[in-house]
Amino acid sequence: MKPLAPLSLTALMTISSSAFATQYLTVEQAQQSIFPDANHFAPLPLQLNVEQMKQVEKIAGLPARSVAWRTIAAYKDNALLGYMVLDDVIGKFELISYAVGLLPDATVKQVEILTYRESHGFEIRNANWRRQFVGKTANAGLMVGEGIANISGATLSCTHVTDGVRRIAAIAQVTLKK
Amino acid sequence: MRRRAQPWLGTLVDISILDALPEPSLQAAFQAAFAVIREIHEVMSFHSVTSDIACFNRAVPGATLRMNPHTISVLAAAQELNQQTNGIVDIRIGSRLAACHFLPGTNAVAIPPYETGQQAYALLAQGQVKKLRDDWLDVGGIAKGYAVDQAIAALQTVGVQHACVNAGGDLRVLGLHEIAIRDPQQPTHIAHTFELQNQALATSAMYFSRKKVQGVWHSALFDGRTGTSLDSMKSYSVIASCCMLADGLTKLVAVTQDSRHPSLDAYKARAFIV
Numbered sequence: 001m002k003p004l005a006p007l008s009l010t011a012l013m014t015i016s017s018s019a020f021a022t023q024y025l026t027v028e029q030a031q032q033s034i035f036p037d038a039n040h041f042a043p044l045p046l047q048l049n050v051e052q053m054k055q056v057e058k059i060a061g062l063p064a065r066s067v068a069w070r071t072i073a074a075y076k077d078n079a080l081l082g083y084m085v086l087d088d089v090i091g092k093f094e095l096i097s098y099a100v101g102l103l104p105d106a107t108v109k110q111v112e113i114l115t116y117r118e119s120h121g122f123e124i125r126n127a128n129w130r131r132q133f134v135g136k137t138a139n140a141g142l143m144v145g146e147g148i149a150n151i152s153g154a155t156l157s158c159t160h161v162t163d164g165v166r167r168i169a170a171i172a173q174v175t176l177k178k
Numbered sequence: 179m180r181r182r183a184q185p186w187l188g189t190l191v192d193i194s195i196l197d198a199l200p201e202p203s204l205q206a207a208f209q210a211a212f213a214v215i216r217e218i219h220e221v222m223s224f225h226s227v228t229s230d231i232a233c234f235n236r237a238v239p240g241a242t243l244r245m246n247p248h249t250i251s252v253l254a255a256a257q258e259l260n261q262q263t264n265g266i267v268d269i270r271i272g273s274r275l276a277a278c279h280f281l282p283g284t285n286a287v288a289i290p291p292y293e294t295g296q297q298a299y300a301l302l303a304q305g306q307v308k309k310l311r312d313d314w315l316d317v318g319g320i321a322k323g324y325a326v327d328q329a330i331a332a333l334q335t336v337g338v339q340h341a342c343v344n345a346g347g348d349l350r351v352l353g354l355h356e357i358a359i360r361d362p363q364q365p366t367h368i369a370h371t372f373e374l375q376n377q378a379l380a381t382s383a384m385y386f387s388r389k390k391v392q393g394v395w396h397s398a399l400f401d402g403r404t405g406t407s408l409d410s411m412k413s414y415s416v417i418a419s420c421c422m423l424a425d426g427l428t429k430l431v432a433v434t435q436d437s438r439h440p441s442l443d444a445y446k447a448r449a450f451i452v
Binding site: 020021023024025036093096098110112113116119120123134150151152153155156157158159161162165 | 179182183184185188189190192194205208322342344345346347348349351354356357358359360364365366368379380381383385386387413415
């Protein structure tokens with residue numbers, strides 16, 4: 001068997017870490033993907049009071065983190081199909097924007113990643129760096145579907161996202177459940 | 179190209195479809211692929227109390243359990259890999275991962291001791307598995323690869339010809355794709371790129387999982403022959419025909435530090451160390 005390395009590996013010594021970014025879905029595409037039968041979407045900003053935040057922390061076992069949550073309600077004609085809550089999480093190297101689709105009874109229907117950005121610890125911890133991406137889903141020249149080549153490497157844990165989903169499920173149970 | 183990602187299997191699963199399909203076909207393809215990944219996650223999760231793996235880990239030795247066909251396939255592959263690698267790949271490592279806090283333990287039950295060279299289960303007929311001894315299984319080392327293979331099969335079933343399924347670095351492609359490998363010294367940088375065609379590639383490395391437990395560095399990669407975890411700053415990649423094999427064989431290469439290990443030939447796999 002021939003050695004693999006000299007055949008096909010190309011060393012890239014100077015590539016910028018900004019290549020580690022992908023936009024998967026816009027907010028509009030995410031809501032359509034989670035609720036394909038919906039024909040009407042309406043913003044439904046959520047505001048938690050102190051009592052609700054305490055309940056969320058009790059159910060999720062995590063700090064409620066924020067009082068305000070970006071939420072969109074999905075309807076087919078006048079019938080409520082569910083909700084989509086938007087959030088961003090920050091890991092050691094990554095900043096992930098994602099959407100959680102919930103049914104009217106507050107059960108999680110589907111989770112979709114909107115954008116994924118990866119960088120050095122320094123940038124990730126830097127509020128100004130994060131601010132240019134948080135809450136935005138189509139900027140920095142990234143088009144939907146474009147971005148990084150597929151990367152092989154050690155598994156980066158998605159604990160922050162799964163914790164985030166648990167928190168949002170608790171928020172939905174406290175504030176949105178019908 | 180259309181690309182979607184969802185959190186499954188403890189990582190982000192990223193699916194790209196490059197075929198120019200009508201929108202409903204594209205949505206159906208993503209749905210089919212993510213549905214099978216979700217099923218595999220649910221039946222094989224160490225964390226979920228209702229999964230086949232959690233039920234096995236709770237069961238008393240001697241018990242017979244009925245399992246999902248996906249779990250049976252993974253347990254059968256794990257047995258074969260265990261033999262082929264002379265015990266280096268061993269899914270009984272769940273108890274060691276829990277002891278080193280890479281997986282959660284329970285307060286109610288003591289973590290079983292890890293004894294080398296044992297078999298925890300026997301596969302019986304009709305989807306039944308007999309538990310032979312008190313061990314905790316964790317299929318994290320091969321199930322991501324298996325899920326990638328099943329998602330690729332689901333995409334092929336609906337007519338997709340050019341796609342990539344990537345479960346946190348363990349991936350398989352349909353058609354020709356450029357793939358990047360992380361630099362193990364600086365994991366937010368790319369070390370190399372190369373092309374894959376209708377093949378799978380998996381990489382194991384310790385840069386994201388390494389942590390200090392009682393003053394000693396541990397990673398989530400263990401040598402099944404000894405039950406000890408590895409500590410290396412290198413990255414170990416395997417190219418194979420299917421992702422489950424590639425995923426499993428990265429542990430063999432990481433433990434032996436041998437990118438030309440004879441067991442790789444048995445699977446027509448190639449390996450490289452970065």
